[in-house]
Every structure is written in C-alpha cells, then in structure tokens.
Amino acid sequence: MAKYxxxxxxxxxxxxxxxxxxxxxxxxxxxxxxxxxxDLIPKPGRTGAGYRVYNxxxxxVLRFVRRxxxxxxxxxxxxxxxxLWDNRRRASVDVKxxxxxxxxxxxxxxxxxxxxxxxxxxxxxxxxGDHRPDCPILDDLSREHH
Amino acid sequence: MAKYxxxxxxxxxxxxxxxxxxxxxxxxxxxxxxxxxxDLIPKPGRTGAGYRVYNxxxxxVLRFVRRxxxxxxxxxxxxxxxxLWDNRRRASVDVKxxxxxxxxxxxxxxxxxxxxxxxxxxxxxxxxGDHRPDCPILDDLSREHH
DNA sequence: CTTGACCTTGCCATGGTTGGAAGGTGCACA
DNA sequence: TGTGCACCTTCCAACCATGGCAAGGTCAAG
Numbered sequence: 001m002a003k004y005x006x007x008x009x010x011x012x013x014x015x016x017x018x019x020x021x022x023x024x025x026x027x028x029x030x031x032x033x034x035x036x037x038x039d040l041i042p043k044p045g046r047t048g049a050g051y052r053v054y055n056x057x058x059x060x061v062l063r064f065v066r067r068x069x070x071x072x073x074x075x076x077x078x079x080x081x082x083x084l085w086d087n088r089r090r091a092s093v094d095v096k097x098x099x100x101x102x103x104x105x106x107x108x109x110x111x112x113x114x115x116x117x118x119x120x121x122x123x124x125x126x127x128x129g130d131h132r133p134d135c136p137i138l139d140d141l142s143r144e145h146h
Numbered sequence: 147m148a149k150y151x152x153x154x155x156x157x158x159x160x161x162x163x164x165x166x167x168x169x170x171x172x173x174x175x176x177x178x179x180x181x182x183x184x185d186l187i188p189k190p191g192r193t194g195a196g197y198r199v200y201n202x203x204x205x206x207v208l209r210f211v212r213r214x215x216x217x218x219x220x221x222x223x224x225x226x227x228x229x230l231w232d233n234r235r236r237a238s239v240d241v242k243x244x245x246x247x248x249x250x251x252x253x254x255x256x257x258x259x260x261x262x263x264x265x266x267x268x269x270x271x272x273x274x275g276d277h278r279p280d281c282p283i284l285d286d287l288s289r290e291h292h
Numbered sequence: 293c294t295t296g297a298c299c300t301t302g303c304c305a306t307g308g309t310t311g312g313a314a315g316g317t318g319c320a321c322a
Numbered sequence: 323t324g325t326g327c328a329c330c331t332t333c334c335a336a337c338c339a340t341g342g343c344a345a346g347g348t349c350a351a352g
Contacts, residue, residue, distance in 0.1 A: 019329065030310065049317055051330060064288045072262045075307075085284050092281035096273045099266055099283050106263040110256055116218045117252040120245055127242045135238035137245050138231050141210045165298065176341070195348055197299060221338075
C-alpha cells in the first residue's frame, strides 16, 4: 500500500488519474467517485495532494462495472457480481442464476412496454390527426379504466 | 370560488376528501398532492379546516392522469395532454403527434431491453451453471467492449 | 371525553446520473 | 517568477415518481 507523493511519479509507473481512468474505462469521473463512495469499487491510491491514482486492475474493474450497467444490472446486482468475480471458489451456478433472474426482469419490463405500445398505437390509429377537435386518444384517457 | 366551511356541508354536496378522491381515481393521496404541487392539476377547494375537497370534474382529471401514467407518459407530457384536453380549439393532430412520439420512445426502450436480454441469454446459455469456477458471463463482463 | 381514522405539512429515501460551486494542484509558456 | 488553463478535490442539489414517517389538527362514533 505504498503512497505516491507526486503525480509525475505515479504516471511514470503507468498509473492514471481519474480523468484518464474515466476515458479508458468508459465510466465518467463523476460516476467513478460515486461507485467508490458506495463501496462498489475498491478505494484507489492517492497522491500526496489527494489525487486518486488508478492501476490497470482498477480500470479492469471499472470496465466490468460499465459493461454490467450496459446490460442493465443494478448497482446492487453489480456488487454481487463483483463479489462472485473476486471469489476464487465462486460457483458459476450463482452467476447464472443472477443472470437468468435479470433476464426475467427484462422480460417483465419488455412486456409492460409492449402493452403500453399496443394500446397507444391502437388509439393513434383511430385518431384523425387533423384539426378537428375530436380525438379518441383524449377520449380514452378521460374515460374509466379499472 | 365558494369556500366550504364544513366538511359535512361539502359531502352533502357530493364532494370528496382526498382519500375518497384517491380511491375513486386510483391515484394515491400522496400523488394527488404531488400533482397539485407541480401544477399538473388545478388546486381543489378547501374546507375551513384546510381539508381538500374534490368534485366530479377533479376526479375526472385525476383519472385522466392515472391512465396517462399507466401508458407511460411523463408528468411533463401529461401536462401537455391536459392542456390539449382543456383546449376547445385543440387539434387532434397535436395529440396524435405526442402519442406517436411516445410510441417511438417506447420502441426505443423495448429495443434496448431486448438487446440486453439477447446478450444476457446468450451468455447464460454458455454458462455451465455448475460448481466449476469458469463462467463465460463473468469473462464477458471483464473483457473489453467498445 | 376518548378513540381511531382521517387530514395537514414537511422532510427523507430510493436509483443512476448529471450539474454546479468553491477551492487546490499540475504544468506549459512567457 | 507569474499567469493561465485544465484538471483535480469535496459538497450540495436536481431530476422523476413514489413511498414512508413524524407531528399535529379534525372529524365522527361510541
């Protein structure tokens, strides 16, 4: 846990400041700090002046997080995934379970959006779309629904 | 803009308090106050003691909002829809445009979720799901993605 | 008069992300 | 050496829709 007292030293050692780590990982500096605050990622080293310094492993973790977010995992889920990733004795069954549970959640969201889409498309089809004030969309919105 | 000084008087006139309006409209009392605060719905009358009182028209508006929320419209969009609803000289073309724009947004979200789902399902298919530590899902998460 | 159900306002939390303010640091150039 | 700019730091607030809780007022029935 050696501390780097000069940014230039750290950079000579191939370490990155937060901006560079952000660029390398695709995670914004803002979010990197946020993930750190929420114990999603390990606290990086600091220079004497308090600048965060990141190594290759740190950037690797950040990319992992980025990818998982792209796949729609929540921060909580990602925390679990990172734990499984770290754990040498991890069982792939655990990861698979989490992935499939997430697929189910995605299915539910997709179905709901498709239901909305269907209703809205139907309504729009019956709407003149001209300058007459009659509009089945508004009529539907204002009607009873149970 | 007559003010009702007793709740009993108001109820005799067929007016509802917030709890009843919530039940009738399907919008929680919490959200009714929230919509009022954000100028989505008109401010209702009050009794002398400060209780909100709602008439049939108010409940009608609330049901409109509820239905629009169910269809995934944002509060901002609903504000627009309510404006169009109120406006006697409204053109149904405006409503249709908003509805179709919303359909497009739904399509985009659906497509994105389906993309996630596809990727995740592929990954899960290649995962043993046993107690060996090898897991293509984690491998993928930790790999580069551009 | 008490009890319980309701109402009021107000503040906090969620989740992921973005924005800004105020101030310190690193570095290149004059 | 100074000056300027880009970067860094922390902290605070906002978005959107909703739920929850607390402290206190009101109403109706017993």
